[in-house]
Amino acid sequence: GAVVSQHPSRVICKSGTSVKIECRSLDFQATTMFWYRQFPKQSLMLMATSNEGSKATYEQGVEKDKFLINHASLTLSTLTVTSAHPEDSSFYICSVQVNTEAFFGQGTRLTVV
Amino acid sequence: DAKTTQPPSMDCAEGRAANLPCNHSTISGNEYVYWYRQIHSQGPQYIIHGLKNNETNEMASLIITEDRKSSTLILPHATLRDTAVYYCIVRVGGYSGAGSYQLTFGKGTKLSVIP
Numbered sequence: 001g002a003v004v005s006q007h008p009s010r011v012i013c014k015s016g017t018s019v020k021i022e023c024r025s026l027d028f029q030a031t032t033m034f035w036y037r038q039f040p041k042q043s044l045m046l047m048a049t050s051n052e053g054s055k056a057t058y059e060q061g062v063e064k065d066k067f068l069i070n071h072a073s074l075t076l077s078t079l080t081v082t083s084a085h086p087e088d089s090s091f092y093i094c095s096v097q098v099n100t101e102a103f104f105g106q107g108t109r110l111t112v113v
Numbered sequence: 114d115a116k117t118t119q120p121p122s123m124d125c126a127e128g129r130a131a132n133l134p135c136n137h138s139t140i141s142g143n144e145y146v147y148w149y150r151q152i153h154s155q156g157p158q159y160i161i162h163g164l165k166n167n168e169t170n171e172m173a174s175l176i177i178t179e180d181r182k183s184s185t186l187i188l189p190h191a192t193l194r195d196t197a198v199y200y201c202i203v204r205v206g207g208y209s210g211a212g213s214y215q216l217t218f219g220k221g222t223k224l225s226v227i228p
Contacts, residue, residue: 034216093156101162106156
């Protein structure tokens with residue numbers, strides 16, 4: 001299956017700073033990637049759909065100005081959490097669709113202190 | 114996508130078969146049943162999917178009832194490494210436009226494999 005690499009796997013940042021998370025599709029050109037968020041003991045929630053060369057589509061309740069998504073190439077999508085606050089602490093996961101299957105990155109654990 | 118219902122948790126003895134049920138009574142004719150699992154602090158992992166026939170791969174078997182309103186994921190010989198949250202998801206198969214592949218995760222079943 002497709003290999004999806006996320007970086008970093010874990011990050012701690014100070015409140016008010018910005019954090020960038022990268023999602024790379026290593027062996028597949030992905031025109032669409034998905035970003036999910038998972039709070040402790042909860043399920044994955046779709047945040048946004050990242051479209052190569054165009055604006056991302058955000059789910060209801062997700063602030064597009066806070067969670068900046070850039071999908072500049074077919075193999076890379078980035079999620080930037082701007083002006084992070086402790087309530088943004090979560091597990092962020094990206095996904096790439098290949099044919100009828102979804103492949104996920106290993107996730108990024110963000111802790112805002 | 115149709116909703117699914119799964120038991121919140123299950124235990125299974127190591128080496129025994131783990132049978133994880135899923136109800137999807139409102140599934141549509143063009144919707145597939147997908148199973149993913151998530152080991153703690155990792156991204157979800159694809160296991161198997163099917164439309165109406167039973168399916169088997171190196172990881173598991175998927176049994177879908179004739180009316181397609183429920184299914185069972187079978188791990189034939191559970192190991193400690195199979196301890197994870199298992200998600201049953203139904204969605205339209207095939208490509209039907211950008212964004213059509215997004216998955217809606219429920220709460221899943223937390224499977225604990227016990228030595």
